[in-house]
Amino acid sequence: MKIIKILLLSTMFHTLxxxxxxxxxxxxxxxxxxxxxxxxxxxxxxxxxxxxALSLLRLTMGARxxxxxxxxxxxxxxxxxxxxxxxxxxxxxxxxxYNNVVPVDYNDNIDWACTAKPCGSVGLDANSxxxxxxxxxxxxxxxxxxxxxxxxxxxxxxxxxxxxxGQIRNENGVYEMLPFxxxxxxxxxxxDESSGVRKLVGFRMGAEDAFGYQGNIIxxxxxxxxxTITADTGFLGQVKLEAFLGGVRTIGxxxxxxxxxxxxxxxxxxxxxxxxxxxxxxxxxQLFPVQSNYLExxxxxxxxxxxxxxxxxxxxxxxxxxxxxxxxxxxxxxxGLIANTRAGDHPNNYxxxxxxxxxxxxxxxxxxxxxxxxxxxxxxNH
Numbered sequence: 001m002k003i004i005k006i007l008l009l010s011t012m013f014h015t016l017x018x019x020x021x022x023x024x025x026x027x028x029x030x031x032x033x034x035x036x037x038x039x040x041x042x043x044x045x046x047x048x049x050x051x052x053a054l055s056l057l058r059l060t061m062g063a064r065x066x067x068x069x070x071x072x073x074x075x076x077x078x079x080x081x082x083x084x085x086x087x088x089x090x091x092x093x094x095x096x097x098y099n100n101v102v103p104v105d106y107n108d109n110i111d112w113a114c115t116a117k118p119c120g121s122v123g124l125d126a127n128s129x130x131x132x133x134x135x136x137x138x139x140x141x142x143x144x145x146x147x148x149x150x151x152x153x154x155x156x157x158x159x160x161x162x163x164x165x166g167q168i169r170n171e172n173g174v175y176e177m178l179p180f181x182x183x184x185x186x187x188x189x190x191x192d193e194s195s196g197v198r199k200l201v202g203f204r205m206g207a208e209d210a211f212g213y214q215g216n217i218i219x220x221x222x223x224x225x226x227x228t229i230t231a232d233t234g235f236l237g238q239v240k241l242e243a244f245l246g247g248v249r250t251i252g253x254x255x256x257x258x259x260x261x262x263x264x265x266x267x268x269x270x271x272x273x274x275x276x277x278x279x280x281x282x283x284x285x286q287l288f289p290v291q292s293n294y295l296e297x298x299x300x301x302x303x304x305x306x307x308x309x310x311x312x313x314x315x316x317x318x319x320x321x322x323x324x325x326x327x328x329x330x331x332x333x334x335x336g337l338i339a340n341t342r343a344g345d346h347p348n349n350y351x352x353x354x355x356x357x358x359x360x361x362x363x364x365x366x367x368x369x370x371x372x373x374x375x376x377x378x379x380x381n382h
Contacts, residue, residue, distance in 0.1 A: 038062055048311050049322060054201070056313045058188040060208070066179035066375055068166035070349055070356075077157030077222065077305075077327035081249065082106060084113040090253035091283035095121075097247075111309060111325050115247030120154025120220050121285065131289040132282040135231045135341040143288050147346060147359045148217045150288060157249060157327040158223070160216040162356065164349035167213040167372070175351060180214055180295075181373045182207035190310050202310045204323070206302025206330075209316070212373045215292045215347040222248045224321040225287065226332035227339040237266020239278065242335075245286050248324055252287030254279045290339045291346040296371065298336025304328045 040060045045053045084097025085106075097115045106113070114120065121128070129150065130140035143150035153159045165180040190202035225246035231239040240262040245252035256275040264272050272278045295301055299316040304323045311322050318334045331337050350357040 042313070044313060046311055046313050049309065052194060054310065055191040055193055055198070056188055057191065058186050058313060060184055060186040062184060064376065065182045065185055065207070066373070067182075068177045068179050068349065071163040072161065074158065074160045074163055075156050078155055081119060081326070082109050082113050083117060083119045084115050084248070085110075087117040089255040089257060091279055095253040096255050114249045116250040116253070118154065120152060120249045121251045122152045122154040128283075128285055130284050132284050132286070134233055134281050136289065140284065146289070150217070151219045152251065153220050154249065156220060158221055158329055159219040160221070161219060162215075162217050162346065164213070164215040164347050166349060167347045168349050168351060169372075177375070178212065178372050179375055180210070180212035182210045184208035186315075188312060190306065190312070201308055202304060202306030202323075204302050204304035204312060206315070208299050209297055210295045210299075210301040211297045213292065213294055213347050215349070217291060217346065218251065218287045220249055220251060221246065221287060221329060222250070222324070222327060223329035223331065224323070224333060225252065225329070225337075227290075227293070227337040228332075228335055229290075229339045229341065231341045233266075233268050235267070236271070237264065237268040239264050239268055239272055241278070243286070248326070251285040254282055254286055290341060292339075293331065294338040296336045296338050298332075298334055300330055300332055300334045300336060302330050304330070
């Protein structure tokens, strides 16, 4: 691995009244010089699943970014994708497409296929768009009746609305802005050099550490989404689990093949004895109702886009899952993505008077209060 560090060096004087002329420093002198690293550039070869290798160039900035912001909509990747094949996972065995049976007419498009049938999970039975009766109100609530509504879209990779980064906390009428924090943000580029020409095949941006509240209305998503979930079933007790809810253009379905149950308490333990029994009781899409995410010091939060599947380099010792072609969002995999079902209302990040304050002010959930990030001392003093 090649590592290049760009240093800010202290100004050096030969005398108190005059500057020395600039001249090259030898290795011995340079090794005795200290400074603060602002940028770190790494260039390394990373093996891929098919046995090839990609050259990954990453620029990391030694900085702490504190942000509190609202974005009306993020839509990424509007282009045609074929429907996935062999949809044999999830409830009714038709929601998760593993793409291991390739139709002849797909040619090279199989890697671009959707992983929910139909593509974008649009046009399913109305019962598919209800929150689970196991963890929400009796009979479930329709996604379309949630604050902010629901707008499934079969033609885009990622569609998120009312995106919040951070949160507004109200304590006895005093409002406080809480930031979403990213430390050591980076940009990474993937190059394919197999043909003798350095060809850009992918790009991602993320941070070595991210923490705080982050919320969205999730209409459709492409990515690796693996939260640690505390599912509150009310008087029945709780279910603690970890599940992969991602894929390509999906709204998130439980699949017994990649679901881990850690603990079941109360009467729920009589009903939920294994992953399949939980899937049978929660056949609805899972991502939309949980609109509030708490990122607890995770290095697994990043956006990427690529023309092929890519195994990116590890960050802080964590190696992420392979990203698929197109736009991709990685959240989870290292245990840092925390979700609670009944406390999963969309976080309110609006002051009174904002058009959306009334929409979300009834669902101000402030879990992890002691862990919420604060603005740094520098910002509080200015």
